[in-house]
Amino acid sequence: MKPTGADVAGLIARATPAVRRRDAETLTALMQEVSGLEPATWGTIIGFGACHYRYPTGTEGDTPALAFAPRKGASTIYLLDGVDRHADDLAALGPHTTGVGCLYLKDLEEVDQEALRRILTRSLAWIDAGGSAEITVTR
Template identity: 75%
Template sequence: MEPTGTDVAGLIARSEPAKRRRDAETLTALMQEISGREPVTWGTIIGFGACHYRYPTGTEGDTGLLGFAPRKAATTVYLLDGTDAHAEALASLGPHTTGASCLYIKDLEEIDLDVLRGILERSLAWAEAGGSPGMELTVTG
């Protein structure tokens, strides 16, 4: 995946429903603060920073260090270290669902933003430290 250069504000403005736009603005500010990086679009994903990943199988690619996508059904927050790494924190986050490395949030106002901040900070620290033997990461931006 590569940055697409689409206007971040425009992507947020086109997000539906209205609470997805509200949540996208909040997450953009939060992830920018945590990462110290400007938001960049990767298709319909808003990412912060960049890294190259490589699995032991040889699969590799590029992605943001932190990122989210304001999807219609829920906002998807991407965690490079996976959701299992945050099981304890997720138990006190508030209403959400998960996939292997995706956190789905329908309404940011219903979750504990301090808990989310901690999850994002730990995920970023893991990525900046180079990942793990199961996923080697190199920060590129």
């Protein structure tokens, strides 16, 4: 995956429903604050920074260090370190669902913003530390 150079504001403006646009603006500001980086489009994903990952299987690639996508059903937040490391904050977060490495939020106003900030900060710190034995990450 690589940055596409498309307009971030345009991607946000096209998001539906309206709650997704509102949440995309909030997530963009939050991730920019946490990362200290400007947003960039990676296809339909809004990403901050970049890193290279490698699994023990040899699978490797490039991805944003922090990222989300304003999908129709929910805002999808991508966590390279997975969701298991964030169990305590997820318990305090409020309404959400998860996948192995994704956090799905239907309405950002219904979740604990500080818990979300801690999740993003911890995920970025994990990346900056080089990942783990299972996933090697370099920025």
